[in-house]
Amino acid sequence: MSVKAKKHLGQHFLKDELIAQQIADSLTGKGYEKVLEIGPGMGVLTKYLLQKKFTTHVIEIDTESVEYLKAHYLNLTNRIILNNFLKINLFEYFGNNQVAIIGNFPYNISTQIVFKTLENKHQIPEFSGMFQKEVAKRIAEKEGSKVYGILSVLTQAFYNVEYLFTVPPTVFNPPPKVDSGVIRLTRKENYILPVNEKLFYRVVKTAFQQRRKTLRNSLKIMNLSNNLREDSIFAKRPEQLSVQEFINLTSKIEKDAV
Structure with a gap:
């Protein structure tokens, strides 16, 4: 018995045992005793997670995969949780326990999985997973790059990001049309921002929505004082700002509004 990959679920089953083991080994096990694997499929990664010292749980939306597992x-x-990770309340399943996230993520929801992780960062100290390479690179990218953007800044504000390795299409069934990349997020010790988090998100998203413009133009919509808009930081474009500079910018905007 095997499970047929379903296109509408974005399934590409990993068939390479060595890569499955490398992904499982990317979790450090520090600061948590529970792990949640998203989209285990036929369990090629699950098998190696079950050999670890932590307790592995899996969440799967595909009933055929659940029966197989x-x-x-x-x-x-x-x-085994038969549900959609994007819709669950982690507290209902894990209480106040810290839980690491891992998986070979369906490409079509991978960025949403990252945003859900950021929403639950107080409970997720570590995250390791496989994305479309382009998305993995974007999450890990630093300022000054064309692919550095909203996802990069928001993730790196709370987590240290490491791009671990690239995976070719040939190790999947069916093979995707692009390379994949595995990254690890490790929550920062000081992941509580010194500024209003909602405002920080708004500043980052508004700035990158018109990424070719200087901040003076892209942040016009925020009704900043003329005095603040004369600050030299507003002559820059968003991809030139480091995560720390975005935090500093938010702080200036916060004070400007008082």
């Missing part, structure tokens, strides 16, 4: 991983049965 129940039949082949008997010791996992009580820890």
Whole structure:
């Protein structure tokens, strides 16, 4: 019995045991005892996670995959969640426990998985997963690059990001049309921002929505004082600002509004 990959779920099953083991090994196990794997499919990654010292849970939306896992991983049965990760409340399943996230993520929802992780950062100390290479690079990219953007800044504000390795299409069934990339996010010790988080998100998103313009023009919509807009930072374009500079900018805007 095997599970057929479903296009509407963005499934590409990993078939390379060595890569599955490398992804499982990318979790450090520091600061948590529970791990949640998103989209385990037929369990090629799950198998290696179950050999670790932490307790592995899986969440899967595909009922056929769930039946397969129940039949082949008997010791996992009580820890299989049939649900959509994007819609669950982590507290309902894990209480106040810290839980790491891992997976070979469906490309069509991978950025949403990152945003959901950021929403639950207080509970997710580590995150390791496989994305379309282009998305993985974007999350890990530093300022000064054309692909540095909203996803890069918001993720790096709360997590240290490492691009670990690239994976070719040939190790999947069916093979995707592009390379994949595996990254690891490790939550920063000081992940609580010294500024209003909602305002920080708004500043970053507004700035990058017109990324070719200087901040003086792209942030016009925020009704900043003329005095503040004379600050030299407003002559820059958003991709020139580091994460820390975006935090400093938010702080200036916060004070300007008082």
